[in-house]
Amino acid sequence: MNAPLDRLRRPVALAAAALAAGLAGCSRPAPAPGAGLPRVRFKTDWYPQAEHGGFYQALARGFYRDAGIDVEIVPGGPGVLVSNIVLSGQVDIAMGRSDDMIAWVSQGLPFVIVGAYMERDPQAILVHDESPVKTLADLDGRTVMGVQGSNWIEFIKERYHISFNLIPSNFGLAQFMADKDFIQQCFVTNEPFYVRKNGGRPRTLLMSDSGFRPYRVMYTTQRYLREHPGEVRAFVAASLRGWDDFMNGDPSPAKALIARGNPGMTGEFMDYSIGVMRDAHIVAGRPEDGERIGAMTRGRLQEQVDDLVRLRIIPQLIPLDKFARFDLTAPDQRADAK
Amino acid sequence: MSRDEAPPVVELAGVDKRFGDGPPILEKVSFAARRGDFLSLIGPSGCGKSTILKLISGLIPVTAGRIVVDGTAPSGAADRLAFVFQEPTLLPWLNVSRNVEVPLRLQGAEAARRAEIVGKSLALVGLADRRDYYPRQLSGGQKMRVSLARALSVEPTILLLDEPFGALDEISRNHLNEELLAIRQQLSWTAFFVTHSVAEAVFLSNRILIMSANPGRLHDELEVGLPYPRTEETRESHAYQRLVGEVSRILRSVEELKP
Amino acid sequence: MSATGPGLLRALRLLLPAATGAGMILAWYAVHLAMSPEQRFLLPAPHAVARAFVDDGPALWGAALNTGAGALLGFGSAVALSFVLALILSLSPLVRASFYPYLMILQMTPIIVMAPILILWVGPGLRSVTIITFLICFFPMVVNTTQGLISTDRNLVDLFRMCRAARWQEIFLLRVPAALPYFFTGLRIAGTLAPIGAIVGDFYAGNSAGGQGGLGFLAIIYSSRFQMGALFATAAVSCLLGFVFVAGVIALNWLALHKWHDSFSHAEH
Numbered sequence: 119m120n121a122p123l124d125r126l127r128r129p130v131a132l133a134a135a136a137l138a139a140g141l142a143g144c145s146r147p148a149p150a151p152g153a154g155l156p157r158v159r160f161k162t163d164w165y166p167q168a169e170h171g172g173f174y175q176a177l178a179r180g181f182y183r184d185a186g187i188d189v190e191i192v193p194g195g196p197g198v199l200v201s202n203i204v205l206s207g208q209v210d211i212a213m214g215r216s217d218d219m220i221a222w223v224s225q226g227l228p229f230v231i232v233g234a235y236m237e238r239d240p241q242a243i244l245v246h247d248e249s250p251v252k253t254l255a256d257l258d259g260r261t262v263m264g265v266q267g268s269n270w271i272e273f274i275k276e277r278y279h280i281s282f283n284l285i286p287s288n289f290g291l292a293q294f295m296a297d298k299d300f301i302q303q304c305f306v307t308n309e310p311f312y313v314r315k316n317g318g319r320p321r322t323l324l325m326s327d328s329g330f331r332p333y334r335v336m337y338t339t340q341r342y343l344r345e346h347p348g349e350v351r352a353f354v355a356a357s358l359r360g361w362d363d364f365m366n367g368d369p370s371p372a373k374a375l376i377a378r379g380n381p382g383m384t385g386e387f388m389d390y391s392i393g394v395m396r397d398a399h400i401v402a403g404r405p406e407d408g409e410r411i412g413a414m415t416r417g418r419l420q421e422q423v424d425d426l427v428r429l430r431i432i433p434q435l436i437p438l439d440k441f442a443r444f445d446l447t448a449p450d451q452r453a454d455a456k
Numbered sequence: 457m458s459r460d461e462a463p464p465v466v467e468l469a470g471v472d473k474r475f476g477d478g479p480p481i482l483e484k485v486s487f488a489a490r491r492g493d494f495l496s497l498i499g500p501s502g503c504g505k506s507t508i509l510k511l512i513s514g515l516i517p518v519t520a521g522r523i524v525v526d527g528t529a530p531s532g533a534a535d536r537l538a539f540v541f542q543e544p545t546l547l548p549w550l551n552v553s554r555n556v557e558v559p560l561r562l563q564g565a566e567a568a569r570r571a572e573i574v575g576k577s578l579a580l581v582g583l584a585d586r587r588d589y590y591p592r593q594l595s596g597g598q599k600m601r602v603s604l605a606r607a608l609s610v611e612p613t614i615l616l617l618d619e620p621f622g623a624l625d626e627i628s629r630n631h632l633n634e635e636l637l638a639i640r641q642q643l644s645w646t647a648f649f650v651t652h653s654v655a656e657a658v659f660l661s662n663r664i665l666i667m668s669a670n671p672g673r674l675h676d677e678l679e680v681g682l683p684y685p686r687t688e689e690t691r692e693s694h695a696y697q698r699l700v701g702e703v704s705r706i707l708r709s710v711e712e713l714k715p
Numbered sequence: 716m717s718a719t720g721p722g723l724l725r726a727l728r729l730l731l732p733a734a735t736g737a738g739m740i741l742a743w744y745a746v747h748l749a750m751s752p753e754q755r756f757l758l759p760a761p762h763a764v765a766r767a768f769v770d771d772g773p774a775l776w777g778a779a780l781n782t783g784a785g786a787l788l789g790f791g792s793a794v795a796l797s798f799v800l801a802l803i804l805s806l807s808p809l810v811r812a813s814f815y816p817y818l819m820i821l822q823m824t825p826i827i828v829m830a831p832i833l834i835l836w837v838g839p840g841l842r843s844v845t846i847i848t849f850l851i852c853f854f855p856m857v858v859n860t861t862q863g864l865i866s867t868d869r870n871l872v873d874l875f876r877m878c879r880a881a882r883w884q885e886i887f888l889l890r891v892p893a894a895l896p897y898f899f900t901g902l903r904i905a906g907t908l909a910p911i912g913a914i915v916g917d918f919y920a921g922n923s924a925g926g927q928g929g930l931g932f933l934a935i936i937y938s939s940r941f942q943m944g945a946l947f948a949t950a951a952v953s954c955l956l957g958f959v960f961v962a963g964v965i966a967l968n969w970l971a972l973h974k975w976h977d978s979f980s981h982a983e984h
Contacts, residue, residue, distance in 0.1 A: 513877055514877075515873055515876060515877060534877065534878075534879050535879070537877065538877075539873070539874070539877050541870045541873070541874070542870075543870060545868065545870040545871050545874055547871065547889070547892070547893075548975045548976065548977075549892045549893075549895070549974075549975045549976075550975075558874070558878070558888075559874075559878045561888075562875065562878040562879070562880045562884055562888075563878065563879075590974055590975045591975070592975060592976075592977060610878075
């Protein structure tokens with residue numbers, strides 16, 4: 119196909135320039151770890167896992183140091199309210215979802231999205247293979263275990279004109295394993311692995327297939343961005359570089375760090391998650407839709423704002439610039455690059 | 457058969473009482489009551505007078521000795537006995553007439569009979585117009601009268617009264633003493649009356665049993681020869697006051713007996 | 716005191732709380748406006764809470780009914796079963812000695828720990844919420860009612876014995892009515908706990924019949940979305956539910972006891 123090749127010419131030139139710049143930098147001795155570099159604390163939403171792989175890769179491969187910052191990754195866990203921790207200033211940057219960001223900013227919270235690290239949210243519906251639920255529309259009239267307040271619930275109900283009962287999630291798999299008709303929310307990179315390991319046959323329905331397409335984003339407070347723009351920029355750039363390397367290069371450095379931080383984690387499980395992230399286009403998205411690692415378009419964010427207003431999760435439209443910055447990703451990582 | 461020759465309605469023979477391994481409360485108590493007697497039991501604290509009432513009523517058993525009530529053991533005579541406690545012991549959630557009919561209800565009497573008897577009992581104690589009142593709306597004296605009416609509602613042969621008027625002031629007490637004797641005129645029961653008041657014992661009874669304490673023993677007995685019916689004028693008579701003096705003297709000597 | 720005295724006093728008793736309330740609302744606005752723009756979302760303005768009542772009204776009142784239903788069912792079954800158990804316990808000191816330690820253990824176990832276990836056994840929804848509420852209400856009632864049944868006036872028991880009352884007569888005509896004040900003490904405690912129990916149960920079990928949760932369910936949704944106005948409104952509705960329960964118990968208390976119990980005496984006649 120000719121068109122893609124044509125489009126490659128300019129990016130290749132830019133990449134060559136970047137490579138040259140990078141190589142030039144290699145002749146200087148790398149600064150000692152943490153010596154005098156500004157500290158950036160980044161909060162994840164769970165224990166270390168492959169879904170955080172790009173960040174751990176950037177840390178392990180020294181990309182943050184190269185960008186001039188000393189990053190500490192602070193894992194989250196059950197019951198940890200990441201947003202509160204960011205607000206209180208205990209951490210500087212955190213991971214979240216763009217739809218939550220929109221809802222929170224519309225309630226007056228002073229957050230701002232600084233970049234996207236996954237093009238698709240890995241949330242999915244988990245059923246047993248023999249379940250009669252074949253599409254998301256088949257959830258009609260059923261009972262689903264999920265996290266109350268999740269926006270996908272309202273979206274799915276409205277999109278397919280269905281209704282279903284919600285029971286609060288206990289983040290476990292006990293009920294699912296015990297009941298062949300059980301339906302619950304899951305991460306497509308996570309729960310199915312354990313179901314198979316315990317002899318079950320799981321099937322997943324990806325939520326983003328319904329048109330509910332939040333980004334997985336990095337965010338911080340307005341104030342932190344105002345006072346530390348350089349650190350934010352460096353963090354976003356290095357993180358996306360880490361994700362690229364994690365998905366397309368050798369993920370072992372990240373896997374080693376993750377295993378060290380999460381004793382229960384196995385290489386087999388991480389490989390599974392990485393495989394799913396590839397197959398389901400979680401991180402890089404679909405090229406034919408114009409998606410790349412780190413791409414974050416106005417169009418898609420506007421679509422989400424419109425969705426949330428239509429679902430009456432937020433009372434009125436809010437301008438994109440109120441909650442997102444599009445200029446923080448490095449030029450070679452923007453949507454129209456590569 | 458004259459009254460003196462008739463068999464006694466209540467007889468105690470050599471009654472001992474102790475609770476478990478405790479000290480003896482009563483020792484070798486023996487006396488007999490004739491039908492129609494009004495017997496007062498008086499003595500220092502701890503002499504077991506209330507215990508004697510409880511033994512006669514069958515609420516507690518004797519440790520040794522024998523009690524015969526109207527020809528049988530106390531437990532067999534339950535339907536002929538009535539007890540008036542130191543406190544009115546009314547059921548606070550029932551009104552006056554329902555309180556009075558409690559023993560009848562427990563016996564299974566029918567509503568019509570209950571209503572008739574309750575009416576009569578309340579009339580006897582002068583509380584017919586208070587039949588719908590609740591205990592908390594009554595004075596101490598009124599509550600005691602209800603307790604009395606309740607006791608009378610079973611038409612007892614033997615009436616056991618344990619210091620029923622002890623908590624009342626003197627004027628109320630005197631009134632109730634007179635009412636009690638007036639009721640006695642109409643009904644015929646044999647009464648056992650425990651009291652601390654010598655005046656009351658003399659006014660009410662035809663026989664007074666004086667007890668000593670530690671252990672409880674029958675110390676002395678007195679006949680009260682004053683004629684019935686007795687009124688407030690009786691209290692002013694020489695004979696009454698002499699008897700009060702005599703009983704008081706005996707009581708004092710009993711109290712000095714203490715080890 | 717002049718003729719206007721009592722009237723003035725009565726007027727003041729109505730006006731003063733209203734004035735204090737108005738003052739508190741003004742203070743609320745003041746604090747809200749004094750907060751930095753970044754922090755202001757933490758304390759929504761009174762009118763934002765009022766607007767949430769309007770906007771989310773159907774969800775709030777529906778949730779209140781759901782939670783109320785669970786609370787009522789749990790409370791009602793606790794009352795019934797605690798009464799039966801109290802009757803059994805009152806029969807003999809041996810029975811009490813056998814069972815009290817285990818009752819105490821069950822009472823000490825925090826509901827927060829039992830709730831997830833319960834949900835795995837019974838499944839979420841109204842059943843779990845009812846059981847959780849039941850467990851919270853059950854023990855105070857058993858303890859109080861048993862105490863009442865064994866504390867009957869000795870003389871009254873003697874009276875019944877003298878009248879040769881059968882055991883069931885002694886229990887139902889004497890001990891049970893005498894125990895009513897104690898029973899109502901337990902009822903008051905349970906009545907304040909029942910809505911709390913239902914809301915806590917709701918957190919874990921949800922109550923999402925027909926897609927509608929209870930108040931605990933809503934609280935999680937609103938807090939996850941930082942909808943503070945709605946969250947405050949949920950708290951207010953929960954408070955109201957508590958009031959309704961307590962008022963109900965007080966009314967029952969009055970009905971049962973006002974004719975005869977000392978707690979309702981006016982001045983001496």
